[in-house]
Amino acid sequence: FGQLPLILNTWPFKNATMAAWKMLAAGGSALDAVESGCATCEQQQCDGSVGFGGSPDESGETTLDAMIMDGTTMNVGAVGDLRRIKNAIGVARKVLEHTTHTLLAGEAATKFAESMGFINEDLSTNVSQALHSDWLARNCQPNYWKNVIPDSSKYCGPYKPPTILKRDGIAYKDPAHSYSHD
């Protein structure tokens, strides 16, 4: 048996854990603590896998996914493919608090965020731009396409489906990077 309260988070993101703990100590709820912990990681760009300036997509843009769940009410707020808004977990909390929906995505999620008072700003940094430039210079390797022409294992896109689809049976490719993950 353990002790309560408990903060548990993936990866050694100590500042996020501390932020969540402080929120509880200040009288905040479990939801407040999760939001605070995740927001801290977003601000500090935890290992480059959280927040702005990391994991550019094929077009060089950083997009964010976040979700928060209340285990008391089973209420959930989430955003996916959120663009140009830094505080993704904050927007997810607004989805939870101010809508009866669960998940908003893409440009429409950005519009929702703006209506909730979040600032629309570029999420790219010199680091993310350099990552993207290097990827282009490597002929767009690695990537997540399959069964397309031109051969995605050698060339950049744009891609299109072949006239005759040869099913290669590949359901999974090894991770492109050990530390490129959700």
Add this chain to the structure above:
Amino acid sequence: TIGMVVIHKMGNIAAGTSTNGIKFKIPGRIGDSPIPGSGAYADDMVGAAAATGDGDILMRFVPSYQAVEYMRRGENPTTACEKVISRIQKYFPKFFGAVICANVTGSYGAACNKLSTFTQFQFMVYNPLKSEPTEEKVDCI
């Protein structure tokens, strides 16, 4: 990606995630993190869990929901996490992923899928038994 589980001293449980996803994703791609039951899941009656790794695989198994359901059936958090990893392993032996689990009493555990480049998983814990946030790790299975 960060996945976080918080259990309040009064028993209220919350979970959440935040991520910028995988590098060089096809624009429009959304991973497991914002999917309830996949990136994270919480139920005051049982506990909570959060997952991290290759979201395109993880989301097919709703691992956080599955971990909570294992705990609901009486499994301890570590076993619940391990069972989730084992379930995915059967279909994708080389998937990259880890899960953290906690139950309503404050017990916790974690598990990960062992790869040549990923043999241990580190996570953070803070409860009244510790004087500061503490890094713990588990050997992947």
